Amino acid sequence: MRVFLNPGHDPLYDSGAVNDALGLRECDVAADIGERVKLYLELVGLEVFLMQSDNLAWESRHLERWNAAVTDEANRWRADIFVSLHCNAADGEAHGTESLIYARGGRAERLARAITWQITTSLDTTDRGIKERPELIVLHATTMPAVLVEMAFIDHLPEAKLLTEKADVFARAIARGITDYESELSAGVAASAEAWTARPIE
Numbered sequence: 001m002r003v004f005l006n007p008g009h010d011p012l013y014d015s016g017a018v019n020d021a022l023g024l025r026e027c028d029v030a031a032d033i034g035e036r037v038k039l040y041l042e043l044v045g046l047e048v049f050l051m052q053s054d055n056l057a058w059e060s061r062h063l064e065r066w067n068a069a070v071t072d073e074a075n076r077w078r079a080d081i082f083v084s085l086h087c088n089a090a091d092g093e094a095h096g097t098e099s100l101i102y103a104r105g106g107r108a109e110r111l112a113r114a115i116t117w118q119i120t121t122s123l124d125t126t127d128r129g130i131k132e133r134p135e136l137i138v139l140h141a142t143t144m145p146a147v148l149v150e151m152a153f154i155d156h157l158p159e160a161k162l163l164t165e166k167a168d169v170f171a172r173a174i175a176r177g178i179t180d181y182e183s184e185l186s187a188g189v190a191a192s193a194e195a196w197t198a199r200p201i202e
């Protein structure tokens with residue numbers, strides 16, 4: 001399986017949400033966890049393309065330094081799944097893990113469920129569920145099942161600490177969510193193949 005990992009935002013042009021008290025930027029948290037997820041997935045033999053960029057779909061052409069658009073790269077590389085990693089932010093009180101998808105009922109929802117379940121059980125974060133956000137570029141400009149994971153809230157002090165001190169636990173949970181999704185898919189394929197071959201030959 002080919003996995004496209006997109007840590008959110010960009011260290012140079014768009015830090016994402018910031019926890020001023022801790023001097024913690026979303027782009028750095030996402031990059032750190034993303035690199036670790038890549039290592040874990042490669043250890044179990046998956047192909048990974050990691051790309052962090054402010055240029056999601058050519059909206060950053062005007063910048064001095066830009067590379068190809070994230071969504072174009074994922075489509076061109078023929079990724080089987082697309083996973084974008086982000087930190088949420090609200091009022092300092094809100095907390096928990098949620099996943100955003102283009103629409104319910106498909107593989108993206110299964111992938112989102114697998115990743116969210118692994119994060120919430122390994123880190124004991126609140127499960128805020130899976131939400132439809134069709135307007136998000138990374139969800140509608142990609143041609144494969146895509147999930148944007150809001151791992152935890154960077155402006156909620158206990159979760160900000162989790163995101164740094166337990167970065168490796170987040171990474172392992174996300175990697176396991178992805179491999180759970182892969183086994184669930186192949187089990188489904190095997191089950192339907194079995195049903196097919198089990199038919200009596202007349």
Ligand SMILES: [Zn+2]
Binds near residue numbers: 017
């Ligand atoms: Zn973000």
